Amino acid sequence: MQIRLTVLRPRAGAGLPASATDVLVTAPVGTALGALSVALAGAVGVRGPRSATHVHLYAGSERIDDRTPLGHPPLLDGAVLALGEPDPQALAAPGEAVTELRVVGGPDAGGVHRLHGRQVRLGRSSEADVPLDDPDVSRLHLALQLAADGSVTVHDLGSTNGTLLDGSVLGEEPRPLPVGALLRLGESTVTLAASSGPARATTPDGLGHLQVGPAATAVRPAAASAEQPAPPAAAAPSRTRSLLSRTLGRPTTPAPAAPDASQEQLRVRDRQAAALRERFPDPAALLLTALGPGPRLWERVPAHPDALTVRLGTGDLPGGPGTAPGTLLPAVPVTVDLTACHSLGLTGPRERVLGLARAVLAQLAVLHPPSGLSVVVVGADGRLPAEQRAEDWSWALWLPHLRPMRGQDCRLLFGLDATQAEQRLGELLDTEEPLGATLLLVDGDVGSPEARAALARVLRSDVRVVCLAETTAQLPAGLGAVAELTGEVATQLTLRAGGEPVEGVALDAVSRPWAERLARALAPLRESAPVSRGPIPEALRLLDLLELDTVTPAKVSARWEGLPSTTGTATALLGTTRDDLCTVDLAGPESPHLLVGGARGSGKSELLRTLIASLAVSERPDRLSLLLIGGQGPSLAACAELPHVTALVDAAADPRQAMLTAEALLDELTHREELFHGRSFASWYAGQALSAKVVSPRGSAPAGAPAAPPAAIATVTAPPPRLVVVVDDYEALLAPHSPAGRPLARALAAVAQRGGRLGVHLVATTGHPEQTADTELDEAAQWRIALRSDHPADSDLLIHVDDAAAVADTTPGRGYLRRPDGAVLAFQTARITGRIPRTATLRPTVVALDVTQLGTPPTRRPVRELGNGPTDLALLASALQRAAAD
Template identity: 45%
Template structure:
């Protein structure tokens, strides 16, 4: 109760409630505003003033007096019918004054939400970190099969990505993770950058985040290393080979064997032809939408199509069809499961990931794969032209300039990433700093998520307490650099292990390789 409720009847009722209420489990909290207690105004004087403002105050068994310029001083007293008893207990209250609140409001005044007015989830732009882990941007600091299966289950209910999601988290942006959606904004992604800018690491992050977004029987990945020298060293020299432990990866090819390169080009062209014949005149999304609708439809009995009693008897004898009072026939779960078991596996989305497209467009003299590079490029050009309708996407990394910019895979890429040249120095960002540009002209900067780094030390997970001045209260929190272990598995290995176990849990069908 704040202040005097007014009316003698109500005052008497509240007084009785204050006296007898606690025995029945009912308590009264009264507020009264008076002049603060001071040496000229004793505690007893202040108490009497409060009782005059709120008569129920006199019937309360305890009194708390706030004093001071910011009402931070508290004196807790027991009271008797004659008034306060003893000096009471003194304490400090964590309260703020109007002056403090005004300073805080003025510190926040320059900030504006980024987004349409009224949007509840508008987030303030934050500076890009110098480096970041992909698992942190994915929200998978602890990658487990359960967390991956939950994501896959959510993807199965996504009506915007029929047939499978193809969302790749690139890294940390000014307002959270930056995502390239190959289905909604693609269908193809081109990554450009000079040597040492982090192109290969960004491709690995794309493969890892694609696997975290969709189950392996709804999304398959094909890897192609255009440089014929990868795979002969360790660490960063492994190219895309380090991604082959992910179950989504069905094929990995290094452009150093002309025979295998021609086989790959023929197999990729045959896969495009097979999909075109299977889809007919429709496209990938509408074909899957039709399959989902047909899988949920129930057969209706046509009047006059035979004896209804005979039909019902035949259905009951089969043991697979329920016979409700209506004319609707519904497959029982057991029959539906047997039908799914005997049916062909669903047609998955296919993502072809190519590292160093320049080496295929303009192969170096003496390169072992030079004789077959043309056939591979023609197959990739077919993917660039026809992939959107067939559910096939192309993600390619290339250098800046050269003949690659004139090729169809580069010209038909609706999503483009431009990576900055690496800058030496401890204060400079790690390789992977770049910008994502969409077909509608939108551009967002990001720091690529690293996926081949070692897991961080346990000490970096402990909370850190730092002083915060009120002038900097509007600044986003600074990210701490992650100290990595010198040994142990990489983030990519941890994610690949969790994805493999999750794929076994959901009994994902294996997608055949192109080779």
């Protein structure tokens, strides 16, 4: 398990800020904070007592118990831990206040301020209660008065550029400030709002993340209607030429409504303006959505009508149908549709452009799920010091959208030097199967001629690109839209998108601390049902997929105790597909049997061992029995110690045992048919009391002893368990030189024909699909798997497509599952016979994160199997035996 944390060093003195260090913690699941405390203190240079009991860590103002396990709240990905004292900068959740003041637009947008006391002053000075980094705002610009009854009044403090309240000039006499009214001071817009509503439900996964549940109420953009204007996007810039005007140094005054506008038309204007502001949320609303998390988190899935549409600022735009001619909608969002224009350039003074770029990237991350949008940040401009490039983009390392989900060889999708930039751009060009949209953000020059040529090719691809530069001439050629910062202090922008420019837009920009706070809020969040998990892994451990990283009888017993009191299950977890876990349900109504094929060395036997182990975990031994048959060798011998296994038969080595097993199988089918009186296993089993008694021990006859039929199928007790017959090398039983195999093959054919409705299932592998074609099993098995095949025809015989012939021989266990409904899914088999990874036994480590190196291939801890230790299968068998005996 790996989790990123930030540790704050104790302050050197009163009023001084605490220095922070970002760290990567690697530890086994369940590690307590106390095991890491000394290492976390050392990461910030504090060398105190070696005992963890003397190291105190705080999350906000609360001290964290040393017994708190890593990966559980508050020790989540992105958490800030203060060493030795509470975090002096910890902010309480904005929703705790009854009323909030939100900065919804301007060069320092996004702030959410809880209103307390009697007076709140806004201004550019550090003495202001709500400071704004806006050059057009006076040092102390205006003041809010809070009454005991909750009402709020506002008055100007004699500012240089004045204040507007919903478009009218505000004087020094107090006026009521209703919720939702817009206050314009300088280029900034603030509004009074009620506190945020309830947050979305989240569930900790114990690995440092929170699974985000569905929204309680779906929030969708207002539907287009006869009275609603089209979104103010770059796709149609010619509708408005000059959005704003400056008069006598005063703030923007919206054009009045048309003289003949009726009250109904004015109401329509206000509704249209409100709908656009709701449709394209402001930075303050985005921050609250991330912190909640709110109901609009990740709402813009690929099919959303506003997917990849970004808000750049606000302006006064023409009203839609239903308003009087000449009416302008005041202070509504101005947007760019990246789906339509593909690429966007942002130019102007660097600090202002970075603020606008942060706002663009933040809204994309809040509104688009990581499964639907991948973000790549390239900042390799050699004209800037490496430390500055890293500092400018360090906040983005917390965004989950920068995780490499397509096999990229890096920790995060950063390109902060020329080598990294070439690697990231090359990966974008090499992507053959895009999984969702990709956004590339390029800060300045990409660092090398090779990277510039690659960027030119990326701009011609389906990747959406946002480029930053100080001048338009420094941007790459051929961008679909360009937003150039204008005005004396670069707080407005002009938008060009192929037509006449859209001028005078009041930009939305956010600070780096604001962006980091938002990104940290998103860092631990994960989609509860992700659309895609990226590429299929090359190697998997079954115990990890079963969430049994530590195998104990108690964990197994807890699973069995939670099973429903119905017919026994027979669901096997085999591995993972690209999108989900790969499972086969033999007890379902679709098909009771499974046929597996593949070339030599493709992983057939390991797949069977994985299936057997997974079935054993999924059901109690008294409700599920396993009969294992090897057609030409003891390939399944490692599974013999599982308590569910009633017999292990090696047909090649023990022909007599094979013949007795054939007889016992036929007797079993006959007995069940007589017992069920024409009913199916499921209908007969319904309502029957299940025995808790564990079946008798099992095993093959010892050497030299008379062979006996398997215990669980020679003498059947009522109610009988489900029986899964697992056969490796099925075609060997069909060979003419195998006289003992032929009777067993006939018995297996009867199982394929009659066993499904009797609760007897057949799973078999074949290395020669042409030899098993048209057999009873081939006709009955609707669950079918093709691992790597030597010939396309073999793959086609198994899964009716030839895809398995293209599987590389370097990935054993990779194959395709054909479901009973005809769907074919690529998957990777999980391994069960490997030994415990050495990393599971290593002590926790704490390593400082270097932002400049996050785009390089990660240094991996060596993962080697314990050569003299037990296999995962042996550990599982021991735990299952003890659980069955309890």
